[in-house]
Amino acid sequence: MNSLKQIFGGNTRQFGMIFALVALVVFFQWRTGGKTLTSVNMMNLFNGNSYILILAIGMVLVIIAGHIDLSVGSIAAFVGIVVAIAMRDWGIPWYLGVLLGLVLGAVIGIWQGFWVAYVGIPAFIVTLAGMLLFRGANQSVGNSLTVPVPEGFRYLGAGYLPEVGPTTGYNNLTLLIGFALVAFVIYSEFRGRRKLERIKADVPPMWVPVTKVVLLSAVILYATYLFATGRPGTSFPVPGLILGVLVIIYAFISNKTILGRHVYAVGGNRHAAELSGVQSKRVNFMVMMNMSILAALAGMIFVGRSTASGPSDGVGWELDAIAAVFIGGAAVTGGVGTVVGSIIGGLVMAVLNNGLQLLGAGADDTQIIKGIVLLVAVAFDVYNKSQGKPSIIGLLTRNFGGGGGGAKAGTPDPRPAPTEQAVGTKEVISHDV
Amino acid sequence: MADRLVCKNSSFHVRRGEIVGFAGLMGAGRTELARSVFGRSYGNFKSGQILINGREVTLRSVPQAIDAGLAYVTEDRKSLGLNLLDDIKTTTVSADLKKITNGLVVDKDEEFRVAEEYRKSLRTKTPSVNEGVAKLSGGNQQKVVLAKWMFTDPELLILDEPTRGIDVGAKYEIYGIIQKLADQGKGVIVISSELPELLGLSDRIYTIFEGAITGEVTREDANQESLMKLMTASRKSA
Numbered sequence: 001m002n003s004l005k006q007i008f009g010g011n012t013r014q015f016g017m018i019f020a021l022v023a024l025v026v027f028f029q030w031r032t033g034g035k036t037l038t039s040v041n042m043m044n045l046f047n048g049n050s051y052i053l054i055l056a057i058g059m060v061l062v063i064i065a066g067h068i069d070l071s072v073g074s075i076a077a078f079v080g081i082v083v084a085i086a087m088r089d090w091g092i093p094w095y096l097g098v099l100l101g102l103v104l105g106a107v108i109g110i111w112q113g114f115w116v117a118y119v120g121i122p123a124f125i126v127t128l129a130g131m132l133l134f135r136g137a138n139q140s141v142g143n144s145l146t147v148p149v150p151e152g153f154r155y156l157g158a159g160y161l162p163e164v165g166p167t168t169g170y171n172n173l174t175l176l177i178g179f180a181l182v183a184f185v186i187y188s189e190f191r192g193r194r195k196l197e198r199i200k201a202d203v204p205p206m207w208v209p210v211t212k213v214v215l216l217s218a219v220i221l222y223a224t225y226l227f228a229t230g231r232p233g234t235s236f237p238v239p240g241l242i243l244g245v246l247v248i249i250y251a252f253i254s255n256k257t258i259l260g261r262h263v264y265a266v267g268g269n270r271h272a273a274e275l276s277g278v279q280s281k282r283v284n285f286m287v288m289m290n291m292s293i294l295a296a297l298a299g300m301i302f303v304g305r306s307t308a309s310g311p312s313d314g315v316g317w318e319l320d321a322i323a324a325v326f327i328g329g330a331a332v333t334g335g336v337g338t339v340v341g342s343i344i345g346g347l348v349m350a351v352l353n354n355g356l357q358l359l360g361a362g363a364d365d366t367q368i369i370k371g372i373v374l375l376v377a378v379a380f381d382v383y384n385k386s387q388g389k390p391s392i393i394g395l396l397t398r399n400f401g402g403g404g405g406g407a408k409a410g411t412p413d414p415r416p417a418p419t420e421q422a423v424g425t426k427e428v429i430s431h432d433v
Numbered sequence: 434m435a436d437r438l439v440c441k442n443s444s445f446h447v448r449r450g451e452i453v454g455f456a457g458l459m460g461a462g463r464t465e466l467a468r469s470v471f472g473r474s475y476g477n478f479k480s481g482q483i484l485i486n487g488r489e490v491t492l493r494s495v496p497q498a499i500d501a502g503l504a505y506v507t508e509d510r511k512s513l514g515l516n517l518l519d520d521i522k523t524t525t526v527s528a529d530l531k532k533i534t535n536g537l538v539v540d541k542d543e544e545f546r547v548a549e550e551y552r553k554s555l556r557t558k559t560p561s562v563n564e565g566v567a568k569l570s571g572g573n574q575q576k577v578v579l580a581k582w583m584f585t586d587p588e589l590l591i592l593d594e595p596t597r598g599i600d601v602g603a604k605y606e607i608y609g610i611i612q613k614l615a616d617q618g619k620g621v622i623v624i625s626s627e628l629p630e631l632l633g634l635s636d637r638i639y640t641i642f643e644g645a646i647t648g649e650v651t652r653e654d655a656n657q658e659s660l661m662k663l664m665t666a667s668r669k670s671a
Contacts, residue, residue, distance in 0.1 A: 195542070256537075256538045256539055256541075257534075257537055257538065257539065258530045258531070258534055258539065261523070261527070261530055261539065264516075264518075264519075265516055265519075265527060268516035268517070268518040268519060269512070269513075269515065269516040269517065269518075271512065271513050272507075272512070272513050272514055272515055272516050273516065274474065274495060275471075275474060275495060275505065275507060275513055275514075276495075276527050276528040276581070277495045277496040277498075277499045277528055277529075279494070279496065335516065335518045336518060
């Protein structure tokens, strides 16, 4: 136990959420008799959830900024049908279709962002209206019919990395990505170590980072192995790749850029942010617009996967995305949350869903269990806060490359503000002048 | 609801290295006046001009005001001055992030170094700059807010009730910081309801009553009684 603590040291919190996820995977692996960790199932898991996870990336930024977006499912469906019809009737190639979808998403985002940021209508109302509006628009444009999409477009949602290079018995590109990730883990661990040495902090003994890197690499390599050895023609799924790239980009933006800092500042205290030179209207506009663009992308990926766009695509997606974000440690009041935390929250939901299906549980039981998990995860967090302990989920996700996603202020100000004392003031004045 | 003119006929100047006091009763329009100057962040702008070093500048927004060298420390620390979810280092650099950003990335080493520097020079009592600002006492919170604005390298600092809700020891330290800022050649405006504080700190004092400046008194001429008369406008004077 002690050595475990040393390996993860102060980072126990950092790994806590992953531990929960791993525990869940192990549990289902055991209960399903090994059906969980198979190539086919892992690919299904990624293919079937990547669009929700992409929504969660946008949603966490919206929620950090103190808003909510209920319209993402309808926007995804509307963009999906417009793109499908454009490709069918105008005969445009699939990549122009993708571009058209993203532009349409941006236009919708400008519409919603305008009402939220510049008119000042609560995002809940604006996006509730958007939910109805774009659902209706989807059914009006498509006459409530299902419109198939061409082969190239399907690659976006159901494709796999192609086979290139020499025949190794594995998928070469998947192997490459796996090895690159391992290299990155090693590099960042030792870069962090050098930094610790530079500021002369306590540097843990050498075997600690080595064990950590070995463990992480083992997990990555095992996943790589699973994805690289699926049945012929399958490998790491394209939606998973898109998701991975987006996670890296958005974790970077939220954690390391001025824009990211401003999103947290606006969500934490809008007025204070404004008086510190943050243009909160622009920030609100950006997060709402960004959400709609990601919703458009998620919609297109789903259409690609299901090979056709239909009138009831994306129903309830907003709720899955919001659940992922809150399980991932965001606060309803804004200012708290991380991109990676939300992805892990989404994965917890996805693994639960998948495992329960493998166990043969019906949709009814699955929904009940998911509801309970959401409630318990957030209740546990709230309980800890009210006890004056730091928020567990907040702590768990704090170091997840998400910047200010720290624990919400645990203890109230220990000292009540003392009243002003004229006597003291006089004394001081005579000193000072 | 009818529009109400909250500030009118208010003209004032601040020299470098000077501490100017704004005396007035609560609700006299002191904060409104200060925030009107600070990027028109209060109400709707009607008319007025700002001269810096004799040149007229137009400050339509808070970022413009910050760039022009203005800083405004709010009266209400917890609801307007701080993001209570943030830690000390994030807060310290929050008003001028560009300064520690190279290209695109916020330099976290530099952030830590800056925060540490201000923690030492302002003697903020905290175990570490990674601590959340919500855990600090009022006085130490105010020091963090001051650090945040000192980091923007302002020419003119407007401090709105800088010692409200702060214990005696911290008050003394904050007076010291204000003096030091003036010694560095910065202009400082102190808005306060406490006359002894203003009499002790300021080189000149303006009095404000019902949104208008009713008087200007040098330190030598000022005493509580004459200020109070101007603040309640029972006697007009130049």
